Amino acid sequence: MTPLFRLVSKPWIWSWLAAFVVWFLTIMVTLGASTLGLSQAALTFAAFSVIVGIGQMFVITLGPGNIDLSVPATMTLAGTVALKLMNVENGLILSGLLIALVIGLVVGLCNYALIKALRIPPIIATLSTSFIVQSAAIWTNRGLRIKPPSVLAEFTTSNTLGVPNVAIVALLISLLAWFLLEKTIYGRWISAIGQSMPAARMAGIPVDGTRFVTYLFCAVLASVAGYLLACFSGGAALNMGSEYLLMSIAVVVIGGTAVAGGDSNVPGIWGASLFMFLVVSMLNTYGVGAGIRLIMTGLIIISVIMLAGRRAGMR
Amino acid sequence: MFRLSSDAMRLAIPALSLTLLLAAVFWMQPRAVGYVGLNLLFNLAVPIALATIAQMLIMAVNDLDLSMGTFVSFVACVTATFLRDAPATGVLILAGAIGTYAALGVIIHLRNLPSIVATLGMSFVWGGLAVLLLPAPGGQAPDWVRWLMTVKPPLAPMAIVASIAIASVAHLLVMRSSLGVLIRGIGGNQRSVERAGWSIVAARASAYGLAGLFAVLAGISLVGLTTSADANIALRYTLLSIAGVILGGGEFIGGRVSPIGAVIGALTLTLAGSFLSFLRISPDWQIGAQGAILIIVLALRLMLNRLEKQEKRR
Numbered sequence: 072m073t074p075l076f077r078l079v080s081k082p083w084i085w086s087w088l089a090a091f092v093v094w095f096l097t098i099m100v101t102l103g104a105s106t107l108g109l110s111q112a113a114l115t116f117a118a119f120s121v122i123v124g125i126g127q128m129f130v131i132t133l134g135p136g137n138i139d140l141s142v143p144a145t146m147t148l149a150g151t152v153a154l155k156l157m158n159v160e161n162g163l164i165l166s167g168l169l170i171a172l173v174i175g176l177v178v179g180l181c182n183y184a185l186i187k188a189l190r191i192p193p194i195i196a197t198l199s200t201s202f203i204v205q206s207a208a209i210w211t212n213r214g215l216r217i218k219p220p221s222v223l224a225e226f227t228t229s230n231t232l233g234v235p236n237v238a239i240v241a242l243l244i245s246l247l248a249w250f251l252l253e254k255t256i257y258g259r260w261i262s263a264i265g266q267s268m269p270a271a272r273m274a275g276i277p278v279d280g281t282r283f284v285t286y287l288f289c290a291v292l293a294s295v296a297g298y299l300l301a302c303f304s305g306g307a308a309l310n311m312g313s314e315y316l317l318m319s320i321a322v323v324v325i326g327g328t329a330v331a332g333g334d335s336n337v338p339g340i341w342g343a344s345l346f347m348f349l350v351v352s353m354l355n356t357y358g359v360g361a362g363i364r365l366i367m368t369g370l371i372i373i374s375v376i377m378l379a380g381r382r383a384g385m386r
Numbered sequence: 387m388f389r390l391s392s393d394a395m396r397l398a399i400p401a402l403s404l405t406l407l408l409a410a411v412f413w414m415q416p417r418a419v420g421y422v423g424l425n426l427l428f429n430l431a432v433p434i435a436l437a438t439i440a441q442m443l444i445m446a447v448n449d450l451d452l453s454m455g456t457f458v459s460f461v462a463c464v465t466a467t468f469l470r471d472a473p474a475t476g477v478l479i480l481a482g483a484i485g486t487y488a489a490l491g492v493i494i495h496l497r498n499l500p501s502i503v504a505t506l507g508m509s510f511v512w513g514g515l516a517v518l519l520l521p522a523p524g525g526q527a528p529d530w531v532r533w534l535m536t537v538k539p540p541l542a543p544m545a546i547v548a549s550i551a552i553a554s555v556a557h558l559l560v561m562r563s564s565l566g567v568l569i570r571g572i573g574g575n576q577r578s579v580e581r582a583g584w585s586i587v588a589a590r591a592s593a594y595g596l597a598g599l600f601a602v603l604a605g606i607s608l609v610g611l612t613t614s615a616d617a618n619i620a621l622r623y624t625l626l627s628i629a630g631v632i633l634g635g636g637e638f639i640g641g642r643v644s645p646i647g648a649v650i651g652a653l654t655l656t657l658a659g660s661f662l663s664f665l666r667i668s669p670d671w672q673i674g675a676q677g678a679i680l681i682i683v684l685a686l687r688l689m690l691n692r693l694e695k696q697e698k699r700r
Contacts, residue, residue: 206674
């Protein structure tokens with residue numbers, strides 16, 4: 072087995088390849104003039120998709136039917152409440168982060184409580200929670216647009232050694248996720264549950280506890296992403312999470328994680344997130360209208376999964 | 387003692403929730419009783435019921451359609467533009483759209499794609515096409531569609547008559563025809579259907595094609611009610627249709643679906659909206675209360691299921 076062959080057989084290589092091709096096609100048009108700017112923008116925006124995507128990936132790994140639809144609402148509520156609490160004061164940055172994390176924990180708790188206690192399919196349980204959370208966000212927001220504390224606004228929009236700070240945060244979270252998934256017993260447990268829940272139960276794995284922690288983890292990551300996104304974009308908006316519903320699912324699957332569960336990978340999330348952003352910016356660079364851009368995005372998503380589909384589908 | 391079959395039981399729970407909700411609405415707003423009141427309450431149910439049936443057909447083969455909302459929006463845009471100004475072209479476009487749905491079913495099957503992602507990709511495509519057709523809200527409903535949706539049949543209002551008709555047609559199609567059995571069989575055990583000599587590709591293509599047909603009808607009827615269209619007019623139909631199927635007693639896997647239940651589920655969701663406006667809940671919490679109703683109905687279902695099990699044990 073040559074190293075090259077081993078690389079090609081990795082499930083995440085396709086999303087990276089696709090991202091690279093799109094990146095190359097874009098800088099070709101601008102003759103390399105915007106290479107640095109484009110790369111930094113891609114890393115910044117990909118960072119938010121990576122954070123929510125990782126949470127969604129853990130949930131999807133739990134097996135068929137497991138999906139968290141409350142991600143956008145959680146992002147919005149966490150961003151709104153955190154900014155309101157911090158009230159543009161730099162001293163309250165940590166308490167803001169804390170309240171965002173608490174919101175994530177509460178949403179995750181509600182999600183799993185509904186799934187477990189009422190035996191509702193996760194898709195409907197998280198949908199119901201998201202309705203309530205979204206209402207809470209509307210109620211607290213009331214059309215106000217509070218600015219983030221200056222230090223935080225500065226942090227989320229600037230670079231360290233040319234790398235956007237949010238991308239560094241996303242990288243740290245990815246490393247943690249990779250460690251959890253590959254090196255801890257918890258990671259083995261969620262893969263086992265995803266492959267067969269009855270078998271996992273027979274093997275003595277604490278199925279309920281593991282699923283519970285996973286839903287908590289996903290909601291907490293969504294709230295962190297909401298916190299960062301609200302600071303990055305200079306204030307929380309009620310629709311700020313909406314595009315991340317489809318995005319979080321798309322990056323997981325394009326990244327090579329099996330939709331049927333039980334098999335996930337972290338690097339693919341990065342490739343897919345970069346790819347999703349770069350496609351849109353490439354089409355923008357080519358100067359196509361909104362309608363054509365949407366159609367092209369859709370066709371590209373379908374082509375990518377068709378190219379990688381045979382492998383992902385059979386699992 | 388009088389015994390219910392498990393299919394009837396499956397249907398009894400959604401029907402009971404609908405009745406309870408309806409009773410609550412009538413109790414709070416006695417003026418809603420009667421022909422006009424019922425018509426107003428269930429006015430928007432027809433397109434939602436059609437979209438729910440479409441989603442149910444996809445769910446019967448163990449797939450999920452995340453592009454339902456954008457597709458219905460796209461159809462609404464076609465109806466308000468081409469179907470009125472150039473009916474022949476309009477019909478051709480809609481037929482093409484149904485064909486695309488069937489082709490998508492074939493591709494999903496042949497390439498073994500996850501339906502969630504394939505339809506996610508398609509949702510961008512339909513959304514883009516809708517934006518191209520109607521960049522700003524506009525267009526106008528064809529006169530015959532408008533007439534069809536506002537006609538006042540004797541005895542029961544249009545919304546009720548249409549819902550019963552949709553439920554009966556879908557029931558005959560899915561529960562009584564051999565194609566329906568085949569489609570549900572794929573959801574139950576694809577391999578055994580294949581071994582029995584049936585063509586899985588053809589069956590899946592027809593499930594998707596039929597879903598496309600029902601979604602097209604949903605878009606047309608929606609424009610008949612709203613009189614004009616917009617590229618984002620039906621985005622919430624994706625989640626509404628999934629919730630409708632589940633409320634109606636359907637399941638995500640195993641081909642266990644119920645067309646009559648799905649229509650009842652759609653009616654329940656529509657009624658929940660009216661119920662909330664009667665409660666005079668602050669608009670901030672309208673969506674939240676809808677979520678709460680969803681939870682309550684599902685809790686009720688669980689409770690009745692438990693009762694049924696206890697009955698059996700006795």
